[in-house]
Amino acid sequence: MKRIPLCMVGVALATVVASVSVASWAGESSAITKPAGYPSRPVEFIVPFDPGGGADASQRVFNKYAEPIVGQRLVIVNKPGAGGATGWAEMVRAKPDGHNLAIITPPFNLIPPLVRPKQTGYKVDQFTYICIYAVVPDLLYALEGGQFKTLKDVVDYAKQNPEKTKAANTGALGADFMTTLLIEHATGTKFTQIPFTGGAQALQATLAGTTDVMVGTSLYAMAQKGKLRPLAIATNQRDPQLPDVPTFKELGYDVFSERYRAVGGPPGLPGEIVAYWGQVCRQVVNAPQFQAEMDKIGQPAGYRDPAEARKAIDQMTRDMQALVEKYNLAK
C-alpha cells in the first residue's frame, strides 16, 4: 500500500475546503443567471408619479433590496403627469437594453389607452412585464362615526336614494373611479362620483364629510384608523392584517379589485434580461425584511413571475375593457 504523503492530504483538504466555500458563496449568486456584461451602468427606474407617493415609496423599498443583488446603482427618475401616462409613454420609447426600466402599476397604465387611445403616448401591448412584487387591494371606506357602518348600510341607502351617495375619487377615469363603477355594477346601485386631484384632496373631502365614501388602498386602514372605517375589501380572502374587514365576495358582491406594483420595461426587452430580473424580484420578495417594510407602507409583498404577471395583467386588461365598454367611456 502506498503511503499517501501528509502534504498531499493537506493540499487536498485545503482544496476541498476552498472549493466548498467558493461554491457556497457562488451558490448564492449562481442561483440567479446574470446575462453577461449586464448591467454595465446604473439602471434607471422611471417612476411616473410624484416623489413621496405610494408607487414612489414602494419602488424605493424594492430598489433598496434589489441593489445589493444586482450590484449596480438603481436610480429612481420621477416623471409624473397624467396619472402615470406621461412617464410610461417615455418608457416605451426608451432603448430596450435593460438600463431603462420602470415601475408599472396596473390598472393605472391600462386605463388611458382604453379610454383615450389617441392622446395616450403608448399602447397596452407595448409593456414588457417582468414581475409583480406587491399586490395592493382596494377597499371601500366611509367616515368613522358617520351614517354608514357596514357595506349593507351603503347599499341600502344607495338603492333607496339613487345618485345620492357621494364617492370621492382621485380623478375622472382613474383607477378608483373604475373600482367605484365596479362596485356600483356589482351592487346594482348608482353613486355620484366626485373627482378630486390626488389622494390628499379626496381624503380631505371624505374626512370633512363632503363625500360619503371613497375607494382607497389598505394604507388608509392603517393611517386613518379611527377616522376612516373600512367597509369591505375587494380581494378573494380577508387580509390577515385587517381581519375584521369583510370581503365584497363574502357579502355577496362580485367585486375584485387590486393594484399591482410591477417592474417592467420597453417593448423588445431581451428575454434573458427579463428572466434575470424575474429572479432578482423573487429573491427580493422572499426577503422577510422586504415583506415587513412593504407591510408597513400598506403595500403587501406578493410575487408573480414574468409569465404569471403577464397572465394576471392580461386578465385585468380584459376586465377594464369590459367596464369601459359597459359604461361607454372610450372616446
Added chain:
Amino acid sequence: MWDQILAGVVVNLQPSVLFVVAVGTVVGTIIGALPGLSAVSGVALMLPFTFTMEPARGLIMLAAVYMSAEYGGSISAILINTPGTSGAACTLLDGTPLTKKGQAQEALYTSLLAGTVGGAFGGFVLLFFTPVLADLSLFLGPAEIFWVAVAGLSLVASLSGKHIVKGLIGVILGVALTTVGQDAISGDMRFTFDVYQLVAGIPLVPALLGLFAVASILNLLENPEQSIAPLVMRKGALRFAYEKLMGMKLLLLWSSILGTVVGIIPGAGASISAFVAYGEAKRISKHPEEFGHGSYEGVAAPECANNAVVGGAMVPLLALGIPGSGSAAVMYGALTVHGILAGPRLFTERADVAYTFMVGLMSTVVAMLVFGLVTIRWSSLMVHVPARFMVSGVLALSAIGTYGLRNSLFDVYVLIALGVLGYLFSKVDIPLVTIALGLVLGNLTEQSYQQAMMVGMVDAGSGWLYFLKRPIAVILMLAALAVLISGILQNLRESSSAGPGPSESGMAPGERRRISLRAANIVIGLVLVALAVFGLVEAQGFSDRGALLPRLLCGVLILLGTILVIASVRPRTGVHQARVFSFAGVPWPLWWGVVIAFILFGLGSDRFGFYESAFAFLVVTTWMMSAGEANPRRRWLVPILYAAGFDAALYLVFRLILDIPTPPGPLL
C-alpha cells in the same frame, strides 16, 4: 404639551440635529436659488438621504430644505429677475426694479427678514394650534375653496396697473392655459391636439420661468449694452431693511396669516400664497403706485407668505395625514418609508416625532436667517456679471433646472414657448403678473366650482343653493366681492391719476420704425377674438362639464377683444393711446440669434445630449453677444472658456451632485 415641547427642544439642540438643519438649509437655499428647481425638487432630492436617518431628524432636514428654498427663490428673483421657485414669482416684480436702482442688498435683506417672520409665524401656529386648525380645516369644502380662489383672482383688479382690460385679458389667458390637458373632473382631453405630453397640462414652474425670466431676457436683448444693475454696497443695508419692515408690521402679520391658511388648503402652496399676498399688499397699501417699480412691501409680502406656507402645510400633514402641498407630500413619503403614518395616529403613537419635528421647524427658520445674513453680501455680487455671460448662463441654468423638475424635455419647450409669449405680451402691455395669477389659480378655481356643484346637486338639489347654505362659503364670497370692489376702485384711482406711465421697452423717440400702440391693440383684439372662436369650436367636442370653463373664458375674451378693438379705433382716452413704442435700435440679428440658439439647444438635447448642446449654446450665445469686441481673444477664446467652465459646473452640480439624469449624448 409643554413637556413634550421641552423634550423636542432638547433633541433639537443635539449637534447631530443641528448638523442636518445646517445641511438642509444650505442645500435648500441653493436649490431654491437655482431657477427651475423648486422647493419640491429640493425636498425630493434630499428624500433618499433621510431613509437611513432617524425619522424626526430626516423630517427636520427636509423641512430645512423646504423653508430655505422658499427664501432662496427670492435671491435669483431679485438679482437676475428669474424666479428660483414658483413662490418667488411675485418677488421679482419689485425685486428687480430695486436691484436696478442699486438696492439689491436691501431687497435681499427685506426678503430674508420677511421670510423669517413668515416662517416663524407658520412654525408657531404649527406648534400651538395644530389640533384646532386641523379640525377647522375640515370645514373647508369645495364651496369655500372656490371663493378663496375667486378672491385670489379678484386681485387682478389691483394688479392690472392702468389698463384693467389688459389685466383681465391676462388673467383669462392664464386661466385658459390651465384648461389644457386632461380635465380631472370630466376626463375630457382639452386642447391637447393629440400631443401626449400635453395631457398632463402645461407645467407651472416652466411656464412661470418662461413668462418672467426668459421674457425679460428677451427684453434685455433689445438693449444688450445696458448692464443689469449698479450694485451699491452700503453698510447700512440690513438696518435699512429692518426699519422698512418695522414700518409694515400689519402687512407682515396679514401676509403670514394668508400664507399659513393657503398652506393648510391641500393643493394650494407657495405660488398661490405669494400672489395672494402680493395682490393683497398692493390693495391695502398706502402707496400702491410704487408696486412694480421697487416697493419694499411688494418684496416683503410674498416672501413672508411663501415661508408661512411651510408651517401651514404641515398642519394637515401631521394632524390628518393630508399633505397641504407638494413638498409636504414628499415629507409624508419620508415618514411612510419609516413606517410612521402621518395623521391622527402620529400624535397618539409617536408624539415624540411630531413635537421634535415641530420644534425643529422653528430652528430651520433660525438657520435660514443665519445663513442668509452671512451669504447675502456674496450672493449679491452676482449682479456684476456682464450681460453676455449672464444671458447665456441664466438661459442654460433655467433649461437644466426646468428639465430637472420632471425629467422632461417637453418642459424645456414649454419654457421657451412661454418665454416668447411672455415677451410678446409684455410688448403690448398685458401685465405678466395677471397671466401668472391665472396660471396659478386656474385649476383650483375650476375644480372647486365643479366639485361644489356636483356635491350641491346631491346635498341641496342644486349647486347654487349649496353655495348659499354654507355660512363660511357665504362669508368668503362677500370677502371676494370686497376684494374685487376695492381693487376696481384702486384701479380707477390709478387710471385717473397722472398721464402715461413709462413703456416697458426702452423708449427713444423719433426713429424709423415705430408701431403705434393703437395698431397693436387692434391686432391683439382681433387675435383674441379669433382665438376665442377657435376655442369655442374645439369645446364642442367636450362634455358639458368640461366645456363650461372654456366657453366662459372664450365668451369673455370675445367681449374683451371687441372692447379693445373699439377703444383703439376710437381713442377716447387719448393720452394713453397715442403712445408709441419703437423697435428701432434693437439688434435684431442678435435677438433672433439667441432665440434660435435657445430653441436649437432644446431640440438638440434629445439628439446630441444635454450638456453637449448646452456647451454649443453657451459658446454661440456668448460669442454673439461679444460681437462688438475688437480683441479676437475676447471674441473667441473667452466664450469657449466660459462655456466649458460653466457647462462643467452645471454637470458637476446637476449630474454628479444632484444626480439628475439628462438625455445622453456622445460624450456625457
